[in-house]
Each structure stands twice: as C-alpha cells, then as structure tokens.
Amino acid sequence: MEKTVNFDLTGKVAIVTGGSRGLGVELATSMAEYGADIALMAGNVEKMKKVAADITEKTGRKVIWVKVNIGDEESVKAAVQAVMDEYGKIDILVNNAGIIRYGRPEEMTYKDWTDVLNIDVTGTWLMSKEVVNVYMGEHGGKIVNINSVNSFSASPVAPVYHVAKAAEAALTQSCAAAWAGQGIYVNGIAPGNMQNGEMAPDTPADILENIRRKVPQRRLGGYGDLSGALLYLVSDANTYTQGVTITCDGGLILEAF
Template identity: 40%
Template structure:
C-alpha cells in the first residue's frame, strides 16, 4: 500500500510560520517530502526558519514576509510562491492572535484585530490560492481554529470573547468552503488545538504557575500539548490519507473539551 502521508512533489504554504505551531508544521511538511513556502511578518525569523529546514531536510523553502491581513501583501506573496514553485497544493492557515478581554471591556480596535488576523487572513489567503487549486483539480486547505471555538475558557480571570467568536467563525468558513470546493478535488478542514506552548502563550499562560495548575487539573491528560503533537493531525489533513474527509473539525486538546 502506498504511503498516503507522503507529500513528495507537493508544495505547502504555511502562514504564521516564524514561530510555534507554524514553524513545527513547516518542518513536518518538509520531512514528509514537500517543498514549503513560509509566510509571516518577521523577515529575520523567517530567514532563520528557512535555513534550519533546508539544512535539516534538504527541501526547498521560500520565505516571504507578509502581513496576511492586508490584501495586497497576500496577493504579492502568493504570486511570489507561484513564481518559485509553479503550483500550490497545501495551504495551512495558521496565523492567529489571542486578545484578552470581554465584550464589556475590550476596544473595537482589539475586536477587529482578532477577526482580521484569525478570519480575514484565511479569506485572503484562500481568495488567491483556491483559484489555482481549482484549476489543477487538487488542493488541501487546513485552518487552525481552536478548541475555544466550541467551549468557553474555564477561568474567570481569563476571558477572550473575540478569540472565542473569531475561532468559531473559522469553523463556519471551513464548512462553507468545503461544501463549495469539494467538486474541484479540494478538501477543507479545521483543527482545534488546546494549550500548546508557543511564542504567543509562553510569555503569559506558561509563566503563570497558577494557570497551569488549574489547566492541568481540568484536563484529563493532566498537561498542555507538547511540541510536535499537532503535526500528525496536520499531516493527515494535508495528505491523501484524508482524501474523503471534508469540512470536519478535529480537536487536539488532551480531552479537555469532553469534561
């Protein structure tokens, strides 16, 4: 039986690739045989990631500085990737932000920032990549949502209403895209991670011993996710192993959403 997880000959685009889940996913794609385009705003960090992936895997990596909330940035970035590789097979929409605050306290600017980064970026990346996927009759789109798309935060001192609602919007967008583009050989699915250490969480959640004790107590696995533990799900939804999986939401949370 052929290895349905093999990505040899594929090109993957990863947003938010300068750190955390995005960097891990880019390495995973390259190890699976794909060439990779990594996108983020921070050019120097991208350069470092590019060099490490190429040295470790031997795959070709293109680093493109891009603000995925800005249409012209996205259009230019996609044009660059297509010029370098000729085609795009996989899009991992990973860029995201978690703004704290409830609707009674947060600013409109903070609310809009959440939706621009978490939802608008998926719209823009898909807007410029889906047409090429339709033309080639193949594509895998994976959207990183959050377990907090379906469950609220469990701590009174930790409220993120714009995060909850924007990540829920990702699920609606995922289903709509999946239904519309399945006929073109494109699958669209979403992943809902719980707490994983990243640049976004290390300076806040992982520095709070009180928070981690509560989190570990409430999670059946008794711990946050470890580095790389999302990669299996990402590779599954990005490969032909999931060829008949469409519009689904896979939660990777150690069981936190079942209790």
Template identity: 35%
Template sequence: MNAFDLTGKLAVVTGARRGIGRAMARALADAGADVIGVSASLEESGSDVEKDVVTAGRTFEAIRTDFADPEAVRALGAQLAARERPVDILVNNAGTIRRAPAAEHSYEDWEFVLQVNLSAQFALARSVGAAMVVRGRGKIIFTASLLSFQGGITVPGYTASKHAVAGLTKALANEWAAHGVNVNAIAPGYIATDNTEALRRDPARVTAILDRIPAGRWGDADDIGGATVFLASDAAAYVHGTILPVDGGWLGR
C-alpha cells in the first residue's frame, strides 16, 4: 500500500486562495484528498485553487472567512467540527505580515497580526482538533516560518506570532498524540510569494538572502507540497510536534 495515498480524505486548507496555501491544496488533491478551501477573499466558484483541485479529480468547496474576525473564525471551527463528513486533515496556513521597525510598529498592526496568525489558528485547531480526538485520528499542520527560529528584521508581530505557532504545535502534539492526532508544522524558507514581494524588490536584501541559501534560489510555493502530503499521510504516523523546515538549507548555513 502507498502510505502517502490520501484517497477518501477530506482536507481543509486555510489561506488557500494563492501562494503557499494554493500549492498545499493542489498537492493534497494530487495525493487523493478532497479539499475545502478557506480564505477571506476566496471566490465562491471558479477560483484558481478550485480549478487545481478539480483538475486532479477531487471535489472542492469554498468557504469565505475573515481570520481577523474572532467570531467568524469560531463559527467556522464549530461548523467544520459538526460536519457529517469529518475533517481528516486541517492545514492551518492562513497568515499575514506587517512590516515596520519595532519602535514604529503600531499596536493595531500588532493585534491584527497576532489575531490572524495565532489566535485564529488556535480557535480553528481547538474545534477541529477536539473532534479528531473523539474519533481517534486526524492530522493538523500549521504553517510556521524561519522566524519561528529567528528574529527577523522589522517584523516583530509576525516573528512573535510564528514563534508562538511553533510552541502551539508542540503543546497540542503533547496532548493529542496519544489520541491518534498528529500535530506538526512546516517552516517555509524564503518563498517567492506576495508576503516576500517587499524583500524581493530590495536588491541588497535579495543578494544577502540568496548568499545564505545553499540551494542557491528562492523557493517556489510548490516546494512546500511534498512536506504537506507527508505530514498529512500515514507515512508520518509517528511524527508529532515537529517543525519541519523547507528552506533550501537556510537554517543549516
């Protein structure tokens, strides 16, 4: 049997409209999973991610939820947990970033980033994870960051949130591993997405970043797909509480 086969599984991917989230959804569908995509601005039908999933021969459902709205996120969690068809895989990928020097980083930006990147992630994992614990099986995958390990520059809110996501991953794994629920995270390296556009427009930062990546290139969103399928599959049955870097070797430099 193929331990990476996800046929018959239902995956929820947040932040699925573009970038890493879209690539994760596509990879899961290619491995056999049906997908529910969630995003604040996801089209009800005809989105690029829907086309990806349907092309892979799987079903797709779109849900629009604003992760900056705590009540909306809690309602989403309750709705997903109560579905007749249970969620087998939850990919907590939705996130945001605000860039400003720490002394100029507004409280509004701090609270916004922490809500989207951390509080919303906990709320969704809490509801869906509780249902998984009752069933005795399930996979939860968070999107962490290189800034789950490092401090970064001019992104204090983002760094704090991603350090916390790494800690939350381990805390939930400690509680739920014995109940058949795997909780892990992927830490993408420097991936060419909208979130890194500002960096890629800065010649000095681009040079400094590339000089440190042993692979010699920025990552593509599809580079995250294999790790997603692995952590969502039976191949990772004994993997709990890990933060898996997919970074071209950055952290090893």
C-alpha cells in the first residue's frame, strides 16, 4: 500500500552549516539516516573530518566537508560551488551556523554585536540566496533555518542574540514569500534549551536544575528532539508548510508567557 507521507531522503543532497559540532551533527546524522548525502560546512576542518567519518560509518551515506566563513560572501559562493562540483545539485539547506555573545546593551562591544549579526543573520541570507541562485531557483528545494525560542523573548544580558534570532525568523518568512512560487519551501525550527546546543558542557548543576524547572516537560532538549521536525520540513512529507517556525522547546515559551 502506498503511504500518504514519505520521509525518505534517498537521492537528496543536504548542506548543513555549523556542521562540526552540537546540533549540526544531530541534524546531519538524522538526514543521512533517512538516505541523504551530506555536505558539512564550518570553519573547523579537523572537527568536520571526524564528524563526516562518524556519520558515514553510522549510516553508510556519502559525507563531504567544506570549510567556509559563513559571513563572507565570496567564501560562501566558493563553498556552495564546491558542493555543486561534488554532487551536482543541492536539494536541502539547513542553516544551523550561529554564535552567541553576552553583555548588557550599554556594555557590549561593537565587534560582538556585528559578529553575531554577521553569522546568525547575514550568513543565513548569504547561504540561502546562493543555493537559490545556483540550483534551487530552477529545481526547487527545502531550506530550514535553525532559529531559537529567544526570537520570541527579550534578554538584558544577551540582547544581540535575541535581536539576531528575531531577524532570522523574519528572514525565514520573507524568503518563504519570495520563493514559494519556485517550489522552494523555507521554514524554521526554534529549539529551546538544548544540551547539545550552545549550552556550555560545564554548566553548574544548580543552574541546569533551575533551567529544567522552567520547562513544562521538566527536562532539557536532547539528541533527536529536533530530528522529527527537521525530517518533516525537508522531506516530501512537507507539501504545504511554508514560512513557519516550529518550536521544539518542551513547552518553554508556554511558561514564559
């Protein structure tokens, strides 16, 4: 019997930025498990090499790595072209690269402010427009931006991150509106507090417990908690979802508001 929805990614090629660690590893591995061949992009070559080898060993899929400075247009163009040279197409782009910097608005340095905006917002735009210009504009595709629940809230100690993530959410909707007619689906995922995200591995136990208490599920996000949303958004199961950000946060924003 033919199934109504299909999550199989066999024959698809997926780029994952920020692919050397954390959420990038989970997202790349999840797509490879469902048949996609992967192109990891990040700045740390040694880490990417290991991640690529691990994913191939686990899934049997082809995984390449490409060094990129995500906030530099020429670097992005070269990286995307390297993927085209290797695979000949780009079906999926997951914009996962991002950084966070702390500091009150009156204390934050100009460099910290511009670095976060350059990676989290400009990098997402540069990658998206490049894959559209070189392939998806004619062939369609799926773009998923890894946003954050912080786009829906404010922070006195990390304002630029919240500003950047709010901008990324707006960019997701704008690109979705611009490219829907070309068969390009642009959506987002907003993680909550993830153990394999930006949270420091040496975060004190009392702080972790305080964070857990704020989440209705009473736990931090773990490996695999984003995978279901991702596989839906990038697969042929998604035929009519456009410009949406799916929140995967254990109900955190329900408590915040």
